[in-house]
Amino acid sequence: MVPMDLMALELxxxxxxGLASLAIAFVSVVVLRNLFRGQR
Structure with a gap:
């Protein structure tokens, strides 16, 4: 019983x-795109 709960919590x-890293990658891509667009 306990190992299953631990596994669910870990997952x-x-x-x-994974969601946080995806959000960070998305924000960094948007910021970099705006930076390069601002340079032109």
Missing amino acids: FFIGLL
Whole structure:
């Protein structure tokens, strides 16, 4: 019972980490694009 709960919690946090990294990558791409567009 306990290992299954631990596994679910671990999967939840790994998914959260993946979501956060995706959001960070998206924001950095938008910021870089705006920087390069501002230079022209």
